[in-house]
Amino acid sequence: MKQRNDKYAPSAWAGVVANGVSSAEEILPLEQEETWVLKQLEQRVGPLHLKQRLGIEGDHETHVFSQGRNFFHIENWYSVHSFIRMTLRCLALHRRGKRNALAIQVRHNEISLRGLPPSFEGYTLLHLSDLHLDMNGQLPHALIEQVQKVEYDLCVITGDLRAKTYGPYQSVIEAMEQLRPHLKVPIYGVLGNHDTIRMVPGLEAMGVRVLLNESVAIERDGAAFYLAGVDDPHYYCADNLEKACAEIPESASRILLAHSPEIYKRAAHCGFDVMFCGHTHGGQICLPGGIPIMVNARCPRRICAGPWRYHQMQGYTSVGSGVCVVDVRLNCPPEITLHRLCCA
Numbered sequence: 001m002k003q004r005n006d007k008y009a010p011s012a013w014a015g016v017v018a019n020g021v022s023s024a025e026e027i028l029p030l031e032q033e034e035t036w037v038l039k040q041l042e043q044r045v046g047p048l049h050l051k052q053r054l055g056i057e058g059d060h061e062t063h064v065f066s067q068g069r070n071f072f073h074i075e076n077w078y079s080v081h082s083f084i085r086m087t088l089r090c091l092a093l094h095r096r097g098k099r100n101a102l103a104i105q106v107r108h109n110e111i112s113l114r115g116l117p118p119s120f121e122g123y124t125l126l127h128l129s130d131l132h133l134d135m136n137g138q139l140p141h142a143l144i145e146q147v148q149k150v151e152y153d154l155c156v157i158t159g160d161l162r163a164k165t166y167g168p169y170q171s172v173i174e175a176m177e178q179l180r181p182h183l184k185v186p187i188y189g190v191l192g193n194h195d196t197i198r199m200v201p202g203l204e205a206m207g208v209r210v211l212l213n214e215s216v217a218i219e220r221d222g223a224a225f226y227l228a229g230v231d232d233p234h235y236y237c238a239d240n241l242e243k244a245c246a247e248i249p250e251s252a253s254r255i256l257l258a259h260s261p262e263i264y265k266r267a268a269h270c271g272f273d274v275m276f277c278g279h280t281h282g283g284q285i286c287l288p289g290g291i292p293i294m295v296n297a298r299c300p301r302r303i304c305a306g307p308w309r310y311h312q313m314q315g316y317t318s319v320g321s322g323v324c325v326v327d328v329r330l331n332c333p334p335e336i337t338l339h340r341l342c343c344a
Contacts, residue, residue: 262298
């Protein structure tokens with residue numbers, strides 16, 4: 001039986017609640033509701049983007065390999081998951097790795113920007129990434145404990161809220177509902193390769209604005225910088241930097257949210273000053289010294305974790321707060337990141 005999620009129905013997302021309707025079920029049957037939601041998304045992202053996203057999501061229900069150039073995805077090889085767990089148990093590392101996975105650290109990163117309006121001196125962004133909220137039921141509580149301790153002005157999420165790359169996402173919305181009241185607004189995010197575009201209404205209903213090749217002005221005291229976000233560039237190849245930049249004035253400071261660092265060259269040549277991303281988990285299971293065994297990204301390893309620079313663009317790749325494949329971390333602690341902006 002097909003399940004529905006009235007709590008985060010399009011009514012709340014599109015403003016029907018404002019008209020006194022508590023659930024889309026009061027006005028639309030399930031099939032019409034689905035059509036209505038997709039129509040709204042189509043108007044927002046364009047028919048080609050939506051067809052590409054939904055088409056590949058549909059293919060993925062029966063195929064575990066991505067379209068185009070991405071053939072191997074360890075998260076879909078479930079026999080490998082069991083092998084990794086067994087190996088870690090044999091090495092007496094599994095329990096320690098599970099404890100490590102919940103020991104979230106707070107990282108601090110300072111970014112000096114030329115052209116940043118003086119009113120944004122010290123402006124701080126909380127960066128969350130790769131939460132995979134339905135992988136470990138204890139993670140939302142561990143995250144809440146950490147985010148309650150920090151001060152910031154704006155929250156950004158660089159994708160991968162879900163553990164699997166297909167199937168139901170209701171548990172992710174419910175886990176995000178636990179976390180959301182503890183995050184200060186505004187909150188902006190992008191979709192990752194684990195996320196379905198069908199999650200957007202539920203996320204936006206609870207106040208998480210998802211940037212789908214879009215930008216928004218962040219204003220303070222009559223001045224602004226621009227925050228842009230692109231759809232997943234790793235698996236779905238649905239990013240469109242030109243569209244994301246379309247509404248940004250040429251002289252404005254601009255920050256890009258992307259799930260993966262793989263588009264760093266194009267982002268730099270599009271004139272972005274800063275790029276925040278995730279996806280790599282920093283390797284998640286690393287050798288001593290934090291040396292990753294694999295990062296699953298087509299880019300230099302130097303930009304797969306922490307701060308980096310490419311030409312004039314500064315970047316930061318979060319190692320993420322959650323886990324994927326197996327619920328362990330070794331020599332790569334999970335993080336939330338505070339980015340403090342400064343005038344250069």
